[in-house]
Amino acid sequence: MATRGRVTIRDVAARADVSVATVSRVLSGRHRVPPATRSRVLRAARTLGYVANVHARALAGGGRKLVAVVLRQVTSPFYAQVAEGVEAEAAAQGWLCLVGATGGDPRRETEVIQLMREEGARVVILVGGIVETPAYRKRVTHYAEVLDAAGSRLVLCGRPSPDPDLPALVVEFDNEAGARAATTHLLSAGHRRIAFLGGLPGNTAMDARVAGYRAALAAHGLPPEAAHVVDCGLGRTAGLHATTALLADGPRFTAVFAGDDMVAAGILRAVADAGLSVPDDLSVVGYNDIPLAKDFHPPLTTVRTPAEELGRAAVSLALRDPRETPGTRHVLATHIVIRDSVGPPRPITCGDTHGGHHPV
């Protein structure tokens, strides 16, 4: 080990008494080199503890196989699963995966994408629903254009493309159908007074779920006023507070459809804190089926959105020949997972005229 610091290909070449070109050829494995030379080089590399410098390699070889995922936060179970799917599929195809978190801040998002471009990512995957503002459209249009100009691909996961002609792939779940199924499940159990908790007006994913919820209600012959959407946003705390407020309002609903499982976690907590029971006093349906949903109390009936598959699909689609899939939109199916948080609505306790009051 000549100097402290990095061992270079030149050190290996000197040690094996060959040229750097030969070392490179042996190491790349893409050339036929006589076994004797080959093993001499390999031995030299090993004894010196040589590792190739990716930067030099990328610079000389024209980039590297790198896919980048950009998401809100890695500690959210759903996003973590998407990231795992991306990583798995990328690894399977011999690509490296870089993940960046934005915390939901558009400025940070732009920075992270800038970073990914600097790193030479050939695929950039943006994950998660957003509020589709003009600023968003402009931002994404810009990403798509610069990425495309550099020969990279942009994949939008669970968020819309501002323009179908933009060089971007869209992969998403059918949120509306999922919400419709969940609501229908509640309706089939006999519920008619169902609230939706976790609306986030403008957020494309949540809006689609709300639309599905309304559609199911309508399909069941209920008037539009039957829908009650609480725009409390996402997260456990939001669900907790919104439910507490709802309960304080008196018994109005027999079931609640949560915008996602974390909201559902908050709902369950609030119901328990109020001394009530799920599903006896209130039925609850979640969304996403995070790993711990089956450990909620009671185990949560929810809509399964195969997050890992979303990640895998994003990568495999992006890695196909661009000419096969120009600006295409891919929709992944979801299905409802029935566990124990839904029961029949509580029997009518006080006779009133329009269907009875039930707890909540």
Next chain:
Amino acid sequence: MATRGRVTIRDVAARADVSVATVSRVLSGRHRVPPATRSRVLRAARTLGYVANVHARALAGGGRKLVAVVLRQVTSPFYAQVAEGVEAEAAAQGWLCLVGATGGDPRRETEVIQLMREEGARVVILVGGIVETPAYRKRVTHYAEVLDAAGSRLVLCGRPSPDPDLPALVVEFDNEAGARAATTHLLSAGHRRIAFLGGLPGNTAMDARVAGYRAALAAHGLPPEAAHVVDCGLGRTAGLHATTALLADGPRFTAVFAGDDMVAAGILRAVADAGLSVPDDLSVVGYNDIPLAKDFHPPLTTVRTPAEELGRAAVSLALRDPRETPGTRHVLATHIVIRDSVGPPRPITCGDTHGGHHPV
């Protein structure tokens, strides 16, 4: 945008009608450049959508600010939090963070570390307890040496250093103290027949917890036989199966100390499936205080190990002057979070001679 493909510094220089050196100077921000020239360069860069090539930059400038975290899996809440802490602290100091998952496979670990070396990581953080075999000691010694030779630093989080003189930093929780506190909490509540579920013999973290458990028992004047350690390993499923087996054995324990919160999740499920109740029939204590622990049923009493802080500490320690902290070991404190999964032991139902049989 001259050609399709990457815009280089030369394109920007041509467009702004200056030399590449000037562009580099403007972009680095470390040199005084007249405002006029400066803005001309900036404008050119912007209109061309220029992003610097990290590879070229790293190659010419001698590396980059990169810290790498290597962990078992990112979907585990605990690891995810550690990763988030690392990312946050790295970002705060202007460093980039690369995370790699090994799935617990030593071969994969070696590969990932090789990759991080190739990427030029100047700090490599290995997270998570392991079984300290001779192979492990050899592997880590090797990592420490090659990393040190390249001027990088190795940080071991929650795992021991094979040799205090090795150029490696160790940051960990005081697992033994945490387990002692948890066990003492159970003892104070009146429990005497406490099982430990989730042992993983040889795993340094779990062994320390078991040691703390035994120590607390002994400090309370209980004989060594009072300890009952089930080496079922970690994970929800392990906890579920082990508990089911334990329950089938008949009532022998009044409390269970889970190796971590996911094991506790399994335990709670098994208890519920058996038609029993926590804490009425069995008290349960977890370890780690993952975000959803408060949503378990009942909310889980557990030992809080500030995972994010572990990550932050690893980075900030590693980024200090190496001469200040040579081969040092840092221990982070933990504390118990009391929620609702611990109650008094169930009153004796069948009079027997040695303290009574209780459910489980």
Next chain:
DNA sequence: TTGAAAGCGCTAACAA
């Protein structure tokens, strides 16, 4: 089969 040499895009002397 092997080696010499020309870059890849950038930074940092060194000159002007």
Next chain:
DNA sequence: TTGTTAGCGCTTTCAA
């Protein structure tokens, strides 16, 4: 203040 130029470590023609 600005430009010229020599590398950084590697891959890849092109020659031998």
